[in-house]
Amino acid sequence: MKVFRGVPQYLKRMDCAIAIGNFDGVHRGHQALLAEVVQAADLRGLIPCAVTFEPHPKEVYPHGHQVLARVNNIRDKVLDIGACGIQRVIFLNFNERLARMTPRQFAEEILVEGLHARWVTVGEDFHFGYKGLGTVEDLKALGKELGFEVWVSPTLFHGTSRISSTRLRKALLDNDLFEVNQLLGHHYHITGRVVHGQELGRTLGFPTINMDCIPVDKNGEPAVKGVYAVFVHGLAPYPLGGVATITCRPTVTEGQPKKYLLETHIFDYHQDCYGKIVRVEFLDKLRDDKKFANLEELKAAINADAQKARALVGMASSDVQLTEQYG
Template identity: 50%
Template sequence: MKVFRGIPNAEARSPCALAIGNFDGVHRGHQALLANVRAAATRLGLDAAVMTFEPHPREFFAQLAGTPSRAPTRIANLRDKLQSLAKAGADRVIVEHFSTHFAALSPQEFIEKILVQGLHVKWLMVGEDFRYGARRAGDIAMLVEAGARYGFQVETLPAVMNGAVRISSSEVRSALLEGNFSHAAELLGHPYTISGHVVHGQKLGRSIGFPTLNLRVAHKHPALAGIFVVQVHGLAERPLPGVASIGVRPTVDDSGRVLLETHVFDYAEHSYGKLIRVEFLKKLRDEEKFIDLPTLTAAIAQDAEQARAYFGQSTGAAITATDRI
């Protein structure tokens, strides 16, 4: 799969079947849409292409309005999104920078400059509620009319349901916020995970007997915050049990940077630079600011004890890895 930051140059363009959307989480509704695009691309001899946006348009407008707290929480980082799109059969992904200029395109400019001239679309599938162009003025009827004029077919996908619930990114976010990981997995079609490369940290966890594997969280509003029972993929043949914290670490850091810290039980191998996936199983509590380091250490010990109980383990000796925090 090829990934382009913005519209590909002329040499990299070829006719395509296209899906457009934010695809946050690439849930089962997204997967159904992408399966249709893949099938159409194969049938018509086209590339299967996906256009997505960075930042999320709602995040962009929240920042523009000076209300960043109204930005939607992010289900997936860009790496995980791209991996899911590749798994769904995309040949190329256009990650379009959502900017003031892009947001100001009229519906007609979006069709002509982006779909026709920029991407050479021959077959297009979007959700039934798809809107585009400045002030979301473009609708499906305008797309169908433009398709007849410019030579591309437009298809829409009805809502995909999970029982009586419409599968959507908002529904996934709600499930994660509630710590309902079984419901989130039903909507996503797989357990919820966050991936990343292990990075160096302050070495604080190691000094108090709870060394951690640290992953940077690029976006400021992740869908999760708090302390969780997890298992980690990518360190051994089988996933390894642990306890994780995702948040801004208010007791020891005032930078506001979001970090995912995972304490893996009874694991002492070198890990810096490794690409791992942290799978979330149960929420234990919200993130808290403690009065001092001993109080924080006691809380971490209790979290670890609860996580070990979840896995049916007895409390083990502290890990003494030298390459983790």
């Protein structure tokens, strides 16, 4: 899979099947849409591509929307899109020029001239062009004129409500991980590079790996906070159990600028892993993050968290083994 910032200028002309969307969370609705692109590309001899936007349009022009907490960081968005079989991911810079394009300009300059689209799929609520004035019907009409097919992917429901990034984001903010799992089709995860920290966990007897790749809103607030039982992928041939905290370290950083980190203590793991790419998979929430009176109280809380997480990880490991054994 190849990733491009902006329309690629140096590739040979290769006709594409394209899915367009923000793909925040890459939930089951997105996965279905991307699967349609892969299937259409295979049948027509096209390259399956996904076109998305950075920054998110609602961050640039909120138009009364609430501050948007991201579900994915960019790495996870790319990896999850690629897992659906997409071969190219194109991030369009959502700037003033792109925002002011008419629907026709977007179709002509981006889809046809830039990406050589021959088949395009979007969701039922897709809008494009200046102020989102273009509709799916406009896209179909432009496709007939400019030479690309348009398929409008039907909305996917879970229960009585549609699957959407808004619903997924709310489930994360409400700490409803069961709902999150149903919307994603898997556990929520965050992937990133291990960085050096202040080594406070080591002094408390619980060394952690630290990651600063938390998806946040424009005010620096994440959709996910607190303490979780987790699996860690990427450091061994099998998932490693642990306890993770998404925290701004309120006990030791009072008065300092707020910055959230993902700190994960991996059970019975003592190897150096700075610079490695790991994925933290969230199994269950243990509690909210909180400020403690002193480091001794913090240490006692971490110890209690670790014991609870070990039990939950053990149960999850048993479930995985039974699934692998009996399908």
